[in-house]
Amino acid sequence: MTNLIPKSHPRAQSLYVRERLVHAFDNGLVAKEGLMAHGRGEAFDYLIGEKTSKSAKNAIKAAAFALVSAKYPVISVNGNIAGLCPKEIVKLAKAVNAKIEINLFYSSNKRKQNILRTMQKNGAKEILGVDKKNSTRISGLDSARRIIDKNGIYVADVVLVSLEDGDRTIALKKAGKKVITFDLNPLSRTAQTADITIVDNVVRGIKELIDTCVKVQKKKLQSMKFDNKKNLAKSISEIRNYLERRAKIA
Numbered sequence: 001m002t003n004l005i006p007k008s009h010p011r012a013q014s015l016y017v018r019e020r021l022v023h024a025f026d027n028g029l030v031a032k033e034g035l036m037a038h039g040r041g042e043a044f045d046y047l048i049g050e051k052t053s054k055s056a057k058n059a060i061k062a063a064a065f066a067l068v069s070a071k072y073p074v075i076s077v078n079g080n081i082a083g084l085c086p087k088e089i090v091k092l093a094k095a096v097n098a099k100i101e102i103n104l105f106y107s108s109n110k111r112k113q114n115i116l117r118t119m120q121k122n123g124a125k126e127i128l129g130v131d132k133k134n135s136t137r138i139s140g141l142d143s144a145r146r147i148i149d150k151n152g153i154y155v156a157d158v159v160l161v162s163l164e165d166g167d168r169t170i171a172l173k174k175a176g177k178k179v180i181t182f183d184l185n186p187l188s189r190t191a192q193t194a195d196i197t198i199v200d201n202v203v204r205g206i207k208e209l210i211d212t213c214v215k216v217q218k219k220k221l222q223s224m225k226f227d228n229k230k231n232l233a234k235s236i237s238e239i240r241n242y243l244e245r246r247a248k249i250a
């Protein structure tokens with residue numbers, strides 16, 4: 001990676017994340033479309049002030065409870081996730097005893113193998129979604145997008161899907177899964193359909209999610225009620241308040 005970005009740059013964190021994704025693209029993990037999806041994410045990150053909001057922290061708590069109490073949790077990984085936070089995915093899976101499944105919107109065997117190698121290099125022992133013998137289908141989706149692993153998402157009760165397309169989230173919900181997502185856009189179909197939407201950059205939020213899962217396991221946190229629609233409304237009003245504050249300064 002380059003050292004062209006000075007640490008004092010006001011957007012240093014966001015520019016580092018962008019570089020990581022470009023690096024992952026050059027290494028055959030991320031699709032071109034993944035770069036564009038990241039651009040949409042960046043725009044929303046700007047609007048939330050590039051920090052983990054109160055509503056995101058609330059959703060992270062709810063997600064930690066859901067993951068810790070799940071019977072068969074699965075973490076779905078795509079190219080962007082593998083490029084941005086592979087170590088943290090492995091750490092989270094270990095913390096809550098979840099399976100990791102590679103599941104791509106723009107499926108290609110080569111990209112799948114690159115993602116597999118990256119996840120293994122970062123400590124993953126078992127990766128699902130790569131063995132054709134174990135594949136099955138989820139209804140309501142076309143072609144490659146509906147392939148899931150018989151030992152993974154197919155039998156999961158709770159699925160963490162991040163930076164995910166709305167069609168697939170809707171199909172997972174129809175199949176009876178509890179869906180948790182990281183999605184910077186509180187208005188996307190995924191954000192609106194999931195049971196628990198964490199409106200935060202996955203790069204920031206996943207660290208807090210791991211720590212919260214550990215706290216929940218040590219019973220240092222009380223269980224909580226969570227209403228995703230209300231929480232999304234809160235995140236939209238946080239954006240509005242942030243923009244009003246910025247407009248006053250400008």
Ligand code: ATP
Nearest residue numbers: 037038041163165166183184185188189190201202
């Ligand atoms: P939907 O299909 O759910 O309506 P969409 O078509 O607008 O959403 P997709 O490209 O299908 O968008 O999904 C990618 C989503 O991931 C976008 O909502 C984008 O804001 C979000 N996103 C991109 N980068 C990140 C990131 N680093 N952390 C969290 N969310 C991100």
Ligand code: MG
Nearest residue numbers: 164165166167
């Ligand atoms: Mg979409």
